[in-house]
Each structure stands twice: as C-alpha cells, then as structure tokens.
Amino acid sequence: MGSMDDMMRMSFDELRSQVNPLPSSMSTHLGLTTGGRHGIAAIGMHSSVPRGQPVIPNHPRELEVYFCGPGAESLAAKHRSVSVIDKPRAANVCKGRRDFILFEPLDDCVKEGRRLVIVASLGRGQDLKDAQVYLASSLSRWLSEEKTDGSGRPYGETKDEDPTLRKHFTREQIVAIMSFGDECSERA
16 A cells, blocks of 8 residues: 555455455465455454453433432432432332333332332433333443444444433443442342
C-alpha cells in the first residue's frame, strides 16, 4: 500500500488483507481467505484476541430508575441517580407484567422479596403507567453485555439502553443496576 490513491483503488477484501493479514500457514491450514462471509470473523478467530474490560458509556439523564427489594436503600444512598420505590407502589406496577428475558411473572416478586428495577422516562415517574419492570439480575446481565457492530462482533462498550423504552441510562445508573442485580445477592 503506497498511497491513499492506491487504497481507494483496492477492493474491500484487498484492503482488509493489507491491514490485517492472516498468516499464510494459518490460511493454508484453514483453507480460508480473509474476506467475505467465510473469512476470519466468520469462524470467530478475533474472539481469541484478549480485550480489556468493556467501557460503560455515559449519556445525559433520560430515565428515572427505581429500586425495590433487599439492599435498595443502601445502593440508592450511594448512587443519587436511582431512587427507592415503596413496596405497595412497586407491587401495583408489577401486576400483570413479566420479566423481559426470563418471561417470569412479576406479580408476587415484591411479596417474595425479590430485587426489582422499575424504569420510566424522565418526568414520567409519578404515574408509572408506562414504566418497565425488570428483575434486577436480568437487567444487570443485559447491561453487562457488550454492544456489537453490524457483523456481530463486540466493540468494547456495554449496552446502555433500556431494552424496551430505547432510552439511555447514565453511567451511574448502569453501575447501580449492575450492583443491585448481582446474582449472588438476588435474594438477600
């Protein structure tokens, strides 16, 4: 690759092979080229490259986050971006709802002492009619997963969006939810 003009004349596969060449012994052994659907990424070879901890992105506040369950008060005291919701109000919000990952009914979760996260759009926290309810462990796992690019490869940032409302959490809210949803302390 000599100049920018040379790069512009190359096909995408040629350019990729120049930037990230596959060792010839490996390509011969695997019978692969570096491009297309049958390239290195298709067999997951990039996943063996060690990466650091994913970054938790930060956004302006778009959501109100409420905790209910064991440990809610202490976490809300540490993280000012989350609040505690009283049990009767939380039980009312949970009626007829299911967790978005496990599809587990949430009706009796407050009585059972399970950890719940209730999320509402900013400014809508008073009525909670459109609020989303999650088991803290489910939402924590969701937020700890890495975002992926169009090819399905993780790119080093955790998810940062409410899976239903499609609005962003702040970094502090994400950290609080991850702490609250710690599986080891799901039932305290």
